[in-house]
Structure formats: structure tokens, C-alpha cells
Amino acid sequence: MNDNSERPDLQDQGGFATANPPRLMRWATSRLLAYVASERRVTTRRAKFEAARRRRGAPHVVEYFHQVDDGYSHLAAQLLAALIETYDIKLVCHLVPGPQGKNAAEPDLLLPLSRYDAAKIAPHYGLTFPPDAGAPKPEQVSLASQILAGLEDDDFAKLAPQVSDALWSGSETVLDSLAESHPPTNAATAEARTESGAARRDQLGHYSGAMFHYGGEWYWGVDRLCHLEARLTELGARRQPVSTRSAHHQPDSTRTDARHQPGATRTEDVSPSIAPARARMIAPRPDTPTGPHKDTGTLTLETYPSIRSPYTAAAFDATVALARETGVQLVVRPVLPMVMRGVPATRAKGVYIFTDAAREARARGITDWGKFRDPIGNPVQRGYSLYPWAVSQGRGIELISAFLRAAFREGVNTNTNRGLRHVVESAGLPWNEAAEIVDNDDWIPLIEANRQAMYSFGLWGVPSFRLLNAEGQPLVHAWGQDRLWLIAKEIQRALG
Structure with a gap:
């Protein structure tokens, strides 16, 4: 138009x-x-899924879909290790491209927004994203993809934040160093793994990066992780209090500063089921003062x-x-x-x-x-x-x-x-x-x-x-x- x-x-x-x-x-x-969106259907589907999982003796399998050039994926990657440590889950990590075809609304605007928005919200979740970051160089995106494509899931969770940080900070030296210690796959293998991730994402019914999937439901990046955490906690899958991230990397809703002194009223964007465990989440939704x-x-x-x-x-x-x-x-x-x-x-x-x-x-x-x-x-x-x-x-x-x-x-x-x-x-x-x-x-x-x-x-x-x-x-x-x-x-x- x-x-x-x-x-x-x-x-x-x-x-x-x-x-x-x-x-x-x-x-x-x-x-x-x-x-499809009714609470009754969600509750019924969850109960059926968990009953079937228990009968199989299967673990809680959370799948994560990482888009290398996406700002939201950079934030999500910083929470993978904490997610594994805090919850008794098996994390399966996939590489994926961005939205494709009719799912790619305004593609020229989407990635710039992901960079701008990620930089704005990162500090409030105790995360980092370089301010005013531009698009990473294509050759650096390719190298980052090849490094990640060669990793098993546990190593992916540990190394993805480092690879992503080097990519977004524009540090070619650090990225090259990571490539030396974790030899990248060839381009064809990285492309094949990305295509495989896209196929799995399509099979499960989504189109975007930075997505978590568990038991038939999708959770977008750090923004929806509170819902996944509440669900896992309700299932008794929480292992222990958060300890992976240092105190200065805690979300702002768990820190004490001027915004949280008496007299600062605020509304809460969390349901009653989420609220009791909120202070112990790795990604609680920030307050709305x-x-x-x-x-x-x-x-x-x-x-x-x-x-x-x-x-x-x-x-x-x-x-x-x-x-x-x-x-x-x-x-x-x-x-x-x-x-x-x-x-x-x-x-x-x-x-x-x-x-x-x-x-x-x-x-x-x-x-x-x-x-x-x-x-x-x-x-x-x-x-x-x-x-x-x-x-x-x-x-x-x-x-x-x-x-x-x-x-x-x-x-x-x-x-x-x-x-x-x-x-x-x-x-x-x-x-x-x-x-x-x-x-x-x-x-x-x-x-x-x-x-x-x-x-x-x-x-x-x-x-x-x-x-x-x-x-x-x-x-x-x-x-x-x-x-x-x-x-x-x-x-x-x-x-x-």
C-alpha cells in the first residue's frame, strides 16, 4: 500500500x-x-499431555528455537543455562531462520525492531544487549551459525550466550577465538541443521525465533518465560533456587532500588498462579509502576x-x-x-x-x-x-x-x-x-x-x-x- x-x-x-x-x-x-484459546481446553490438553508423559517415563522436554541474527534470541540464549539448572528438564536446542513467506510480516522492519526492543528491555531482565546495535555482518552470522551447529544441547546452552555476545558486540576476535576452541561445522552442515530446526518448528506449529515449546504450548523469548516457569513449577519440576546468574544480573523486579521503595504503586501483569513463585523465577515479568x-x-x-x-x-x-x-x-x-x-x-x-x-x-x-x-x-x-x-x-x-x-x-x-x-x-x-x-x-x-x-x-x-x-x-x-x-x-x- x-x-x-x-x-x-x-x-x-x-x-x-x-x-x-x-x-x-x-x-x-x-x-x-x-x-482453541479457552482455558478449559488448555487445562484438558495439559492434563492429557502430562498423563501420557508419565506413562512413558519421559522427562520434561523443552525445545528452544534460536535465530542467530535475532535480537530476542540473544536475550533468550542468556537464560538457557539458568533454565537447565533451575528446572528438571531436558533442553533440546534448534537453529532456525526467521519467519518465512506469509509469516514474515514487514521483514525489513522486524530485525531492526528486535535490536531496538531487545536493548530497551534487556536491563530490566538482568540481561545485556548492546545499545544502538546494527545488523551483524553476514559472514559473522554464518560463522556463529556454524559454531552453534556443531554443539550438543548442553554445550549449546553454555556457549550460545558467548557466541551471540561476540556476534552482537561486533567482536570478530572473540568470535574467532570461540571458533578455535569449538571448531565450526561447514556451511552445508549449518544450513542443514537450520533447515531441520525450521522443519521441527513447522511441525509443532510456529514460525518465529526465540521460541520455547513445551507440551503443545509456545512461549516467546524472555517475555513469556514466566508462563513456562509457572507451568514447570506447578508440575514439581523446579530443582532449586536460582544461582546461575550473579546478583547484578538479576531482573529488576528482584532488585531493590528507588523504583521499589514504599510509595511506588504498580500493577502486576502476572496471574495469581504465577505470583507466589515470581520472586524466584529466572525471568519474572517486570512491574508496571x-x-x-x-x-x-x-x-x-x-x-x-x-x-x-x-x-x-x-x-x-x-x-x-x-x-x-x-x-x-x-x-x-x-x-x-x-x-x-x-x-x-x-x-x-x-x-x-x-x-x-x-x-x-x-x-x-x-x-x-x-x-x-x-x-x-x-x-x-x-x-x-x-x-x-x-x-x-x-x-x-x-x-x-x-x-x-x-x-x-x-x-x-x-x-x-x-x-x-x-x-x-x-x-x-x-x-x-x-x-x-x-x-x-x-x-x-x-x-x-x-x-x-x-x-x-x-x-x-x-x-x-x-x-x-x-x-x-x-x-x-x-x-x-x-x-x-x-x-x-x-x-x-x-x-x-
């Missing part, structure tokens, strides 16, 4: 990524995704939601609450769902996103999650057609919140006037006025301008965030509901 276009090109790719499915397909997809510093509107938090995004639905209300509790000015900039603007998607990707978002919603304490009616296509356009009017009535935030709640938590069919009326009235707006203006095109330039703004700072997915100072200069940007804690910490840093 041309970035200079005033009107979005609503691209229908067909299949799972269709931008406006027929009625029966919309109903069937909604039922399927609601079922709302104090001690309060703003008077000098900072601006831009949020880019989509009313068809499960991740947006899991965190939109929390985003609004963060802005209100900290006093920053919130600017909501809705965008079209990715599949409605031509960003590709596959069935595997769609299923993972919905199951992961459901897990994240439950971790946030959203107990009524899961009554899903897909609003892709016409419902999104009709909902957005009311957004400028809702903003003029001072109820724009309420309209988006009500729409997300209806689609993801109440099972409301927003593809009907009855369903849309429910959304409008839940937002505190009069349906008789909405009915007169629905289906207008006034929203199109606004929504497209928001998309272009989001792309201008290197992001394309939702929800995305950008924090601006009093002069309108950007302080940080981030993609994902799992970055709300980072935004909260940056707010406190800016105000401190």
Missing part, C-alpha cells in the same frame, strides 16, 4: 487472512478460535490500537488506567487490523496469536475472556465510522473499550445493528444519533494517517505505543501489550 495514499486499500487475501469473511465463515472462525512520580500532562502517551486485535483487547483498559494514574496525556490513534491492510497471515500465526493473547488476558486477571465474535471487515469499518463522532462527544476511548469488550469478552455480533447498538450504548452514547451517521467515510483519512505515523517510527503491529516529552520529542516506542511495563518505567524515568 502506498504510504502517501489518503484512503486505505482494504486487501482481501482470502483463506484465514480474509479481510471480510462471509457470515458462515465468520461464525465458524469465531467458534474455532474461542475454543504508576508512581511515585505523577505527571500533569507534560508527557504524551500515544497508543495505536485496533478493534480487531486480541492483544489490544487484553491491554487497552490497562493502558487507559496507566495514563490516568500517572497523569500523562493519552492520545488514542486507531489503525486498521493488519490483515485489512495487506499484511499477510497464516492459520498457524492466527491460532498462536489468539491462544497467546488469551493467556495474557488471563494473566491480567480478565476472567470473562473468550466469548469471541470476529469483527474483521465490515464491523471494524462501521465501528471506526463512529469513532470521530464519539471523540467529538468526549467518548472515543469508551467506544473503543466497549467494542473490544463486546467482540472479545461478551460474544456480541458487531456485524449487526443490534450488536453495534450494544457497543454504542455501552460507551454511553445515544444510538439514535449513531444510527444516522454510521457507515460514513469520515474516519478513513484519520485511520490512514495513524497507520502512516506508526510506520514512521518503525512499527506496524498493535497495540503500539510512543511516549513523547513536553516538546513532542519521542522518548521511547514499543510494540505489544507486553510492553506496557516498559512504557510505565519510562514514564517514571522521564518524570524523575
